Every structure is written in C-alpha cells, then in structure tokens.
Amino acid sequence: MNNKNNNYLGPLLIIGLLFFVMGFITWVNGTLITFFKKAFSLDNTSSYLVTFAFFISYTVMAIPCSMVVKKTGFKNGMSLALLVMAAGTLIFIPAAEMASYPLFLVGLFTIGIGLTVLQTASNPYATILGPRESAAQRISIMGIANKGAGIISQIVIGKLLLAGATSGDPKEQLDKVVVPYLILTAVLVGFALLIWFTKGLVEVSEEEEEPSATQQTAVQKTSVFQYPNLVLGVLALFCYVGVEVVAADTIINYGVSLGIPEDEARIFGAYTLGGMMFGYVLGIALIPKFVSQQAYMIFSAFLGVAVTVIAIFTSGFTSVMCIAVLGFANAVIWPALWPLALSGLGKFTKIASALLVMGISGGAVVPLIYGGIADSIGSTQKAYWILVPLYLFILYFGLVGHKKKSW
Template identity: 80%
Template sequence: MSKKNSYLVPLLIIGVIFFIMGFVTWVNGTLISFFKKAFSLDNTSSYLVTFAFFISYTLMAIPSSIVLKKTGFKNGMSLALLVMAAGTLIFIPAASMASYGLFLVGLFTIGIGLTVLQTASNPYVTILGPRNSAAQRISIMGIANKTAGVISQLIFGQLLLAGASSVDPKDELDKVVTPYIVLTVVLVITAIMIRMSKGLVEVSEEEEEPADITSSQVVVNKTSVLQFPNLVMGVIALFCYVGVEVIAGDTIISYGIDLGFAEEEARLFGTYTLYGMMFGYILGVVLIPKYVSQQAYLKFCAILGVIVTLVAVNSTGFTSVLCIAVLGFANAVIWPALWPLSLSGLGKFTKTASALLVMGISGGAILPLVYGGIADSIGSTQQAYWIMLPLYLFILYFGLFGHKKKSW
C-alpha cells in the first residue's frame, strides 16, 4: 500500500470528527437568538453562549495536550466525544429548570470535549502528508465542518426559531430537549466506534520533525515554544481569526432580526455565511498548492476581510447582511493556512505548540462578547462590526511578515 493510500482511512475518520465538531459548533448562532428571546437577554448576555463555549479552549488546551500524550490520538478523541455527550445531556435539566446558567455549563462542557478534538485533529491532518499541501487537507476537513454547520443551522433553526413562539418561556425551552437527547446518543455511539476503529494510527515524533537539516538545527537550539516568533504571532492571528469567524457566523441572525427581518427569514442568514466558507474551502482544495500558495491565499483572504468589513458597516439592509455572509468566504482558508505556517519548523515542540494554537480559539469567546458590549453601549449592532477591522489587519500582517520571522 502506498503512503498516500495509508493516509486515506485516517483522514476519512478525521473528516467524521470535523463534521461532528461543525454540527455542534455552528448551532451556537441559532442558540444565541433562541436564548435571547426565551430569557429576554441583551446583546452582551446573549453572547455568553460563545464565551462559555470557546473559553474552555483557553482553560483546557494545555491539559488536553497532556491527556493526548497519555492516551494517544484515538483514545483521546473517543474520550472527548464522551465529554461532549455529557455537555449535551446537561441541556435536558437546564431546559426543565429554565436555567440559562446551566445551559452555559453544558456549552462549556461541550467545549472541553471539542478542545481535545481540536488539539488532536488539526496537527494530525497537518502531519499526514506534505506541509505545503496541509492547507488543502485542512480545507477538505473544513468542507465537512461547514456542511455540518449548514445542516445543524437548518435543523435547529426550524426547530427553535421557525413558527409561532410560545408566551411561556418554559415551553420555548422544551424545544431543545428532543434534539439534544438525539445528539447525546449520536456522540456516544461515535465515541464507541472511534474507540473500536483500527484505522487511526499514532504519529511518531520522527514524522513531526522537519525534514531539512537547517530546520532541525534551529529546533535543537530552542528550549521553549515561545522562542518561535512564527508560533507566537500565529497564536495571536488565530485568536483574531476565530473572533471574526464567530462574529460573522454567530451574530448574523440576531443582526438580521435587529434590522427588521422576520425570524423565519433571519434564521437562514447563518447558513449564508457557512455557504461562503464552503465555497472558499472548495477553492482552497482546487488552488492550493498547485496554483496558489497557502501564504498567498491567506493574504488575499485578509485583504478581502478588510474590504468587506468596510462595506458592511457603511451599507444598509440586506446588502449589509450579505457582506457579513461574504466574510464567511473571506475567512475560509485563514484557519487552514495559519496552522502549517505557525507550526513550521517546530519539530519536537509541535504538540505543545498545537495546544497553544488551540488556546487562540478563545478569540471566539472574548471577541463576540466585546462585540456585544460595543453594540449595547453605542446602540448599534452594525457599527459594532468595526471591531473586525484591526483583527483582519493583524492577520494580514502575519501573512505578509509574521510567519517568516524565525527568531526574536
């Protein structure tokens, strides 16, 4: 069997993992609008959904890397899915008690499981094949992730936001019970299947080491991951990226409702962002690295993000909503390109560096909350989108200069 074919089964299994991560993650945009209505929340309070979900990445990234070193990839992923199942199960008593706080605990628990999955799956995909085509492989995973996101938003949008709303908040909250019971069962079954699978192989330290002698010598002379500027700036860039990705994906439904669109129509806006991301991922698969380098695509995405943000805050109605959706396309290949550029030359530090990158996902916790705070303070959800401009500019800096810097 060729080495390329030996990668196929592990990548297919990781594709299933990415699908599950996307399904669970991208329902948050629907939950924000749902909880905002059910609990009569302001913008800031409603974005505690993303805060509870993504802050777990900061708190659990390093512990996750320790867990993976002890359990290996396969057992770690299986354990992570069971933790996620525990989180989805918490939604049942949360609905019964009509407790927003308990819902947030459930989301935080789901985030813990996702942290382990992210810590394992992204470097795994990066390592399984040539570095210069890593963005292509992660783009394929991204297609699975965003396809799941579209499906979850369509399903949960129909279940939670479509149709007449009950005057009794308890009746509204009961809508989450059945879908989250089903989700719990699916997660448990998947965890068992992953645990029993013979397709996932462990990646040795030798496979993680850089192939060229110069890079190896650089690694030998380093004693800490913080001595790699491309990694440190990559973590910051990833923090900025996840922030703009979550803002674009999870605020668009509430933004549409604020602009006067009916819930029946606005519930579909989140899928527009995900369609944009899927299109961007497909282009990435086709173009990288044969026609365009992952660095060049990263720079293009960052520049497009700056331009579209400026149009979004200076336009009106559906045009502005459409711009937020187009940011999905702009965001698509930033994540796949950031990982290999940030991990380039890390060698034996790859697992620890990956955990630090996963901590950068906390941008999805903090920046949407900042967006909500700005929106409440100035009374405009549209003008709050200005927060994305400096974030895209830093990503552009990383694509132009930051990833090239190998020493301080």
C-alpha cells in the first residue's frame, strides 16, 4: 500500500483530466438554462428542468452504475461513462433540428447517466489512491480542474449561445448548439479511448484502505445503512449539491431578472466558479497542515448562511456578487464531505460511494424548488431563502453528524 501511495501522481493527472471534462459538461448548464428559457419562452420552473433532467439521473442510476463499476472496475467504468456522455451530447443535434425541448432534456439525462458512472468511479478512486488524511487536498485539486473547465465552458459556450443579437426564430437560435456539441461528442469519444488504452490507471481495492481495526468493525456490520456518518453524509451531500448548483446555475437568470443586460450577465456563472477555484486553492494550501478538512467545512457552512442572507437583503450587482461569493463558501464542502462520509466503510466503499452519488440529485431538486418559489412569489431574490436550511444541515454534519458511529 505504501508503494501505491507514493506513486499516485500519474493516475491523479489522468483523473484530473476527467474532472476537467466533467466540469466543462456540467457547468455549461447555467448557460443552457438562460438559452433555453429565451428560445422556448419558458418560465423559471420550466427552465430549471435543465438541471432536474441532468442531475436526477444520479438518483435513478447510481445503484445500477455502482454495479457496472463493480463489474468493469474503476478504469473501464470511466471509459464507458465517457462514451455514454458522448451519446448524450450527440442527442443535442436532432433536438436542435426538431426544436424539441423534451429531447434536449433526454440528452441531458443521458449525459447525467454517464457522469453518474464517472462520479461513482473517479471520486472514490481519488479518495483512496493516496493517504486518507489528505483526501480533501487531492479532491480539491480535482475541483480546480472541474471548475476551471466550468469557467471556460461558461465563457466559450456563453459567447456562442448568448452574446450579441439573437434571432426571433427559435430554430435559428437552437442551431447554435450543433457545432459545439458535435465537438464535445468527438472530445468525449477521444477521452474514452485515451482512458481505455492508458496503462497508468491501475485498479485499487477499497477493502485494503482501512486499518485492521476498522476492517474488523466493517466485517461485523451487515448493511451500509448501519453507518450514520454515511447516511447523514448522503443527506449533507444532497444539501451541498443543491446549494452549489443554485449558486452557479441561477446567477445568470438572477442578474437578468434584476435588469442587467444578458450579454453582461452571461459571465456571472464564471464568477461563482472562480470563487470555488479560489476556495480550492486555499484548501490545498491549508489542509491538512494548518486546518482540518472538517474545520474548513464548518467554516464554509457558516459563510454560506451569512452570504445568502446578505444577498437577500442587498440589491443589484452587490446581491449578484454575493451569490458568486457562495462559490467560495461551497468550494471545500465536497472534498471534505467525501472522506468524512466514507470513513470506516471498508468493503462497503463502492456501494457507499453510489449512495453518495445519489445525493447529487440535490442539484435536480433544489433548483427546481428555487424556480417554483421564484415563480410563485414573483421574486428570484427572496427564493434564495431555500439555501439557508441546507447550509445549516451541512453545518450539523460537520459539527456532529460525521462523528456518529452508531444509531
């Protein structure tokens, strides 16, 4: 195991490329929400079906995908995931031709299935490939790749889809997605082949990662649900992904609703992701030498509550920038949460990882609730109150929940 821990930099570089791909595909959703809302004349709730279709696949497919990863192993599972994602991006082409919003949602759901496999394989791989006490640091590096790609996708795809004058013809607007999504399809297939033929990605066995005392405890337990730190971790991750996606994917629409021109608002999502990148860099510098991953997560949850309240009670560009600052608050919650939730799971690590991936469905449910509240009360700003209880639960998990070893 020591040899493995000392030789994981090469494989982590490859995993970093995968997180870059995941980020580019995932964070373009904020642009697509605004783009589809205009092209199909949607209300807030209907426009956030983009995130619902994309992220609900994590709940529907997480367990089946964990079985796939168990059969294929981490490496082949990643390659298969990229091919499924390529199928999803390819669906965008006939969807644009037919001007069909439901077919676009099918494409997003298919991409989400591929990402479910990729998350199920890549997150535990990054977690257990090196020393567990620095897992948050490694996943933070992955986060920089993910959010860096998201910033690029927001700027590039936003420029292609939202910038400049737009035609009143929905079909002409939708044709804008054809070329970028054909390119994305080709890139995903290329990465799938790269992973398939790369010899540097060796399989690691999660059963070997825990010390013997922990392993003995794992053997005594017969169900993954006997681990409170995991169950509460799944709920905390649901809350986290909900606040993360709301912060990144509603900010463009929010800016437009405040009267900020669309051509200016299109880059607001990049501000949120930039805040996350800064948070990751700070996490890498501080964890675990100066602060524990748990302490950083507690600070992040406190900050999330404070900044949300400020965003609700300020106005204009100041309020928008508060939503962007939530990116910084959210940054290290994900990488800190995974090792705390997976601690002591031993042989249950893969199924536990699948359950955590199911928690990503918070990105489907919470934005849809946000959109429904905004439509019902007529305020995209006050709808942000939905974030406060979610941050409070994350705070509970960081303070108390992850320490529970039995019910």
